[in-house]
Amino acid sequence: MSSLLLCIDADHLSPWALCAHVALREKGLPFELRTLNLDAGEQHADDYRDASVTGRVPALCVDGRFWLAESTAIVEYLEERFAPPQYAALLPRDLEQRARARQVQAWIRSDLLALRKERSTEVVFRGARGAALSRDAQQAADKLVSAATRLLAHGGKFLFGDWCIADVDLAVMLQRLLQHGDALPAPLRAYAEAQWQRPSVAEWVRQPR
Ligand SMILES: N[C@@H](CCC(=O)N[C@@H](CS)C(=O)NCC(=O)O)C(=O)O
Numbered sequence: 001m002s003s004l005l006l007c008i009d010a011d012h013l014s015p016w017a018l019c020a021h022v023a024l025r026e027k028g029l030p031f032e033l034r035t036l037n038l039d040a041g042e043q044h045a046d047d048y049r050d051a052s053v054t055g056r057v058p059a060l061c062v063d064g065r066f067w068l069a070e071s072t073a074i075v076e077y078l079e080e081r082f083a084p085p086q087y088a089a090l091l092p093r094d095l096e097q098r099a100r101a102r103q104v105q106a107w108i109r110s111d112l113l114a115l116r117k118e119r120s121t122e123v124v125f126r127g128a129r130g131a132a133l134s135r136d137a138q139q140a141a142d143k144l145v146s147a148a149t150r151l152l153a154h155g156g157k158f159l160f161g162d163w164c165i166a167d168v169d170l171a172v173m174l175q176r177l178l179q180h181g182d183a184l185p186a187p188l189r190a191y192a193e194a195q196w197q198r199p200s201v202a203e204w205v206r207q208p209r
Pocket residue numbers: 009013014015016017038043055056057058069070071072109
């Protein structure tokens with residue numbers, strides 16, 4: 001078995017660190033955790049920046065030798081290196097569903113910026129409060145609700161039949177609205193709340209901050 005080290009933010013606020021942490025837990029892989037104080041700039045230390053290449057969290061180190069940053073790259077690596085059915089799946093088996101899961105992950109990481117700024121993970125994990133959403137953030141919230149409603153129109157518990165890692169990413173986005181008391185249709189509220197109960201996710205949510 002390889003030795004695995006996951007580097008995350010000390011505050012447990014990074015949604016991308018959450019994604020990588022959940023991925024390791026779902027695979028049932030033992031790993032060490034190293035926390036970096038991002039406010040103190042520990043991610044810019046020469047050794048971490050050189051190893052991770054980009055100096056961001058999360059980063060995974062395998063066998064003290066291979067370093068990999070970017071949460072989706074970590075997920076893909078774990079899925080191939082510790083593949084189903086021996087290990088739990090992080091992505092759907094079906095080709096088209098797997099492609100759609102990757103679409104959801106890429107979209108969540110690259111869009112809805114105003115919403116992510118005004119409803120940061122301080123809101124999600126620390127109960128922070130902000131002003132009413134600006135026009136741009138409200139537009140992003142509407143876009144999120146509309147896309148999530150389409151994705152979950154089948155009425156199932158997960159995006160694609162069984163749980164996959166994109167459920168975590170989508171749930172975090174919805175929790176930005178839910179935790180702040182912003183409008184969220186009941187089915188999306190129920191979906192986000194159910195994802196929060198998943199043990200791998202609940203472990204992260206209840207971290208002291
Ligand atoms: N697309 C990257 C985003 C990683 C990222 O933005 N990490 C932030 C924490 S949420 C970070 O390391 N910030 C510190 C910095 O960039 O100096 C991923 O999915 O892993």
